[in-house]
Amino acid sequence: MRTSDWRRAGVTCAAVALTTAAMTGVATAADDTEAPLAPVVSSAEYPDDANEHDGVGSYGTFVIDSASDDVVSYRYEWMGGVSQTLTAAEPGAPVSLRWLPQTRGVTYLYAQAIDAAGNVSARTTYFVRVGTGRAAVTHWDPQHDSGAATGTGVTPDAQGPTGTSITSAARFDGTDEAYATLDSPVDTAKIFSVDAWVRPDTLDADMTAVSRTGFSLGTTTNSPGGTPTWSFALPTASGGAVHLTGGSPEPGEWAHLVGVYDTEEHAARLYVDGDLVTTAENTVAAGGTGPLRLGSEGDTEGTEDTGHWHGLLTDVNVWDRVYVPKEITAAATRAPQRQGYWDLETAPGGSSPEYAGGAPLTLAGDASIHTATDDCDVNPDCTPAQYPLVGSGDLLLDGDGDYATTPDAVRPSDAGFSVATHVRIDGDTATHDMTLLSQPGLHTSLFTLRYVAASKSWQAVVAHEDSADAPTTTVTAPASPFGAQEDEFLAVVCDEKTDQLRLYVDDTYVSDSASVTGKDTWTPTGDLQIGRSVTAGTGTDYLTGELDEVHTYAGVLDQTRLAMLRVGGADV
Structure with a gap:
């Protein structure tokens, strides 16, 4: 029958081709709808068994091979990774994959075979148990x-x-x-x-x-x-x-x-x-x-x-x-070394103990530990008390000669130093500059964390040597606009690795930072001051408000530790 006769009979060219293929026994890619056999994966360095093998930092070869002779490529994917494809050198040939493990533990390799017609095999899962990297030679x-x-x-x-x-x-x-x-x-x-x-x-x-x-x-x-x-x-x-x-x-x-x-x-x-x-x-x-x-x-x-x-x-x-x-x-990684943590829950005999048994904070002037209770849970007409910042107590200072001090000074390591605290002041009535924390040396303070009344802001100042005219670096961030009821968490981090001075307010994102490249820290000799500065032996800039949870570290607090300190308590 001529082609025109086939068309008059309503038979398409594709049907002719299929009929011809069936008569001659020759298949085409369009005929193939059968998926190839799932591949087999093998590795000499990382066999799929119950044992850990070689380890982190050591390459392994993975051979992927299907028994189907029309496979032209293989799709593979590591656990949690992106699917990728390797092309066989010729139909039916295996492929090899090189892989460098980055972490110890169990992972797996998914692999599928793809034939010339685009048919995809079932997925093979090959488990790999990676050991610790080999020790240094x-x-x-x-x-x-x-x-x-x-x-x-x-x-x-x-x-x-x-x-x-x-x-x-x-x-x-x-x-x-x-x-x-x-x-x-x-x-x-x-x-x-x-x-x-x-x-x-x-x-x-x-x-x-x-x-x-x-x-x-x-x-x-x-x-x-x-x-x-x-x-x-x-x-x-x-x-x-x-x-x-x-x-x-x-x-x-x-x-x-x-x-x-x-x-x-x-x-x-x-x-x-x-x-x-x-x-x-x-x-x-x-x-x-x-x-x-x-x-x-x-x-x-x-x-x-x-x-x-x-x-x-x-x-x-x-x-x-x-x-x-x-x-x-x-x-x-250089872990920060905690030098002091005072939770300010109690002050028996006028001294608030240090968390790990170090030197206590000695209260001076009319400084006291503030606690509060009310009966609002049973009395709807009560006047709610102002509760301490964290826990059941905090340090209450009236701005008239009140402060606390400890000989456990901030002593930086060559990695830097970090300090943190919680504070609550009434910004609407604070008309003078007030110091939260300061660490004096012989001639100046290593750092001062303070409230600046004119700009209603927090400010951290770090001196780069112990001299009266020492060069300084300052970082500043706005104080909360919500006034007396606001608990603010402040942290100062002097990072020698990155050569940065950073000020954090409340969250774990940097509120302000400044370069301190080429400017080293130094070791102060004076006592840590809570609620005032000391200039030429005289106290100044006394704080009116509440302080809680004072932390000092040699080294750098990262964002994880800052987040832990913000919610209260010691870090782990």
Whole structure:
């Protein structure tokens, strides 16, 4: 029958094709409505069994293969991730997926096969149980020096960075004898990571904290304007070098440095204090083997050392895997150290006890602990009492010589300091400046948190040295417009890591901030003052109102801890 005859009979071309296919036994993609067989997933590094395998920071290969010979691609998705597709090299061929686990625990991989007709198979679920990342291949600190050969310019008598579990550090004096050498089997042509806690004493020349054949980690002045920066350098296979720089080192301040080289991604990365500051793509490192050198960039073939480290150094680690971001953030975190917490619930004998048994707050003048009760739950005609800010009591001050004090002063660490309190004043009747908290030294106050009457605002002032004419930094935020009934939570945070002074009012968002780059904190000698300032031994700016929940910390309170303190009580 001719085609025109088929059309007159009402038969379409598609029907002709189907009939022809049926007669000849040849199928087309349009004919195929059968889903391919679900794929099988396998991995040598991370088999799907009841055990944890390898771990965080170590790549694994996952082979995805369906027994159907017309499969052209595979759709896959990690738990909670975005669906992606891999194309087979030819119909029926398997595909391989490389994966780097970032966290320990159980996860799963979904996989489906897709054939040329677009049919999708049932989903295969492959469980992966990831173990903790492998420990560092090489570790050094002054207490566990791993058999290092140490020069006479190294003295292991310093303290480690506060707010960490690292208790010791070594002083490197910047001379030819300021070095430590120890074995390290890691091949830096392959995946490796290195970290260290470092504290430079000077920044007038390039300095190397950690090095070996294949990399160096330290500081450099080879940047625009000659400004010192942190540095991670690697010689490349082509005979050149990559220099990753970033961050702002400051003399006398600790920093956590991490260098990572990932051959899978052909990338090198530099992290400073937990933050990724620079990445070098398309990097193929020359690598090499040999001893690890601390405090200088030594050459194993006998050439002269360079870049001698002048400062403190501790907790050096080298891994033969990727040190992943979550691990880096955890290692760089410095927890604030609580110095004092006074809940101001009671004051037996005129002293309000400190939460952990430290020095109490001694009440002076007519200062008292305010408590209140009423019978409003049974008497509808009652006059509601004004209850304390937090809990059953707070500190009541009348502005006429009332205050409290404690010798448990605010003593900043090299990470900074934080203070917080609750306050209630009547802004409509407050006609003079009033101090909530202040920490005097010999000549000035390290900080003052106060109410400014003219602008009806809160103000925090920090002095950068203990002198009568010390330079200061100020942050300001409006006080509540709701007057005498308003409970406001205030916090002052001086953050040496970010070089910021921050003022928080009520919520956990910064109300005001200012840069304190290059301006260090100092250790005051006076007693902490509650409800007044002290100038030349004389009290001024006495507070009229109520204060509660006074907290002092060495180090930086983050937003989580601030939120906890705002609702009252000690942090965990």
